[in-house]
Amino acid sequence: MLNTVTFGDAPGPPLLIVHGLFGSARNWGVLAKRFSETRRVITVDMRNHGFSGWEATNSYPDMAGDLAALLDGPADVLGHSMGGKAAMVLAITQPDLVNRLIVADIAPVTYPHSQMGPINAMRQVDLARVASRTDAKAQLSGLEPGVDDFLLQSLDLKEKRWRLNLDVLAADMDKIIGFPDVSGQFDDPTLFLSGGNSDYVQADHRDQIKMLFPDAKFAKIPGAGHWLHAEKPREFATAVETFLA
Secondary structure (H helix, E strand, O other): OOEEEEEOOOOOOOEEEEOOOOOOHHHHHHHHHHHOOOOOEEEEEOOOEOOOOOOOOOOHHHHHHHHHHHOOOOEEEEEEOHHHHHHHHHHHHOHHHEEEEEEEOOOOOOOOOOOHHHHHHHHOOOHHHOOOHHHHHHHOOOOOOOHHHHHHOOEEOOOOEEOEOHHHHHHOHHHHHOOOOOOOOOOOOEEEEEEOOOOOOOHHHHHHHHHHOOOEEEEEEOOOOOOHHHHOHHHHHHHHHHHHO
């Protein structure tokens, strides 16, 4: 069972928020509190992340199964990046559990890039010599600006360990950057919300998206990259609330 953090207790279908690779439920706390003004919001730590259990695989069918086990009825689902792919597989394979779907800056395709850089950077940190996040940050290298601070949110200083199962994430990296061969489609409203400066959702992805999500709509947040919810939180929240309303 996944670790969850719940906000609010409003009646009606909840909103399930699914984080991306190397993330956690805590990354979504501010937005979850805002959304909880009108609904119950559930944020999760995905398998091999945060306070959830370490499992032997990190495939999308397995992640979608984890999400399904949390739900006792239909929910609106919001997923970013890896979490967006897991949410898409959930919606396609168990559409009765999803009312409306929001996919943040990801498409149901295989990407040519790898995310091994952050894994290698974290593996190189000598945790025995780390007394503070500043110590760990000094050892993280070769990362894009801001990525080190994001990764450090998953560092358990007391236990001197990463709250990320780096070995399994590395072993299943091809699955994470890919997308499984799933049959079926999700016919209910779906929003593909992407950053205006991001290239994760491209025009040539739309045929594949429409095949799996016939009622898909597309929107961009100007000036935002892949981390659109962190870079433009107000605009992101407004777009989500408008769609869900």
